[in-house]
Amino acid sequence: MCELKYWIALSCAPGVGSGYFFRLVNAFGSPREAWRAHGKHLQDVFSGNQCLLTRFTRWRACTDPDRLLDELRSSGVEAVTFEDSRYPRFLKDIASPPPVLYCIGTLPGQTDVCVSVVGTRRPTPYGLRCAAGIASRLAKAGFCVVSGMALGIDSCAHRVALDSGGRTVAVLGCGPDVVYPRQHRALYDRITRAGAVVSEYYPGTLPLPARFPARNRIISGMSVTTVVVQAGIKSGALITARFAAEQGRTVYVVPGDIYCRASAGTNRLLYDGATPVVDVEQLLMEIYSTLEAWQMPRPVPPVHQDVAGSLQATPGEAARRVLSAVRKGGSTVDSIARMAQVDVSSVLSELMFLELEGKVMRYPSGAFGAIPE
16 A cells, blocks of 8 residues: 555656656666656656656655545545556556556456447437447446447447446546536446446546547557447547557447448548448457457356347337337336337337437436426
8 A cells, every 4th residue: 555655646747647657667666666766867767858857856846645645545536556456457458558547436357358339429319229239239248338438429338238237437538536528427326336437547637638539548458349339530439449459459330321420430440441340249249259369258248137028029119119118107228128028128229219309318317207298
């Protein structure tokens, strides 16, 4: 615990980042000794960057590592260092792993398998339907769904993973105790109870735009593969895809309408060689093949029962059954599925669609209700 305060203090120093953090530790043997270092050896590590060295020494002079640790403890946030056994295994392999992860909730274990599902903040109904179908199938197969808790595809992936009985991790571009966007307070609370919210930023750090591209390398870095559902030509999801490719992970992309701006970025990824998602079950089989190639076991599905004797219904029939069940008092996904005699994954998709059409609303508790006509 005594060493932890130096991990925190050193990683929080302005301008140090992952690169200089590990240079300092390698040069002096530990964060404690790097924090205490002076003289020519310290100058050598900063390679003549006098401006950065000055910033570091000023930060060190006015920063008390004990105070940082005390503040962390009082915030309810846990710090997981690069050397901690709980640190995500695949994240250690990337070019610039965060020295410290700040976490609320429970990180995936070393035998858990994560898949990132990301996309635009302004999805079409088609994009949301695809995100719901993919996240639901992954969660029910035992994968932990990782995303960024942004509006649109990200939040859809988190919600559906939770609704399907699975686990999810949200990687934030701010402190882990800062709910961003604010309207995701209920979702944030659900994620911390059935997964984790993580960040490389110390508690209280504000969500500045420059911090979000960096967090995308963590989303892809925690995962065996990344699925980009829908993304415009300037979407941050494309940054996640680029990081995934650089990290040696397969990037899967959902094809989109060539006349839809929300799919312009994803279609460009396909043109550049990303792997298309042509079927959710096929996607699952390909991820299993990746695990076999890496000599990793398949994840264990959560204990979950679909509706016995569920009827196969066309999308129109399923929507009518789901809406009827909600109007008759069905409020949870399981109760709606039982009443509608529709499988859970279809229920999740239809509820998402009905929300967009203004026929169903989701309460902060996660329950559903019908909107009066």
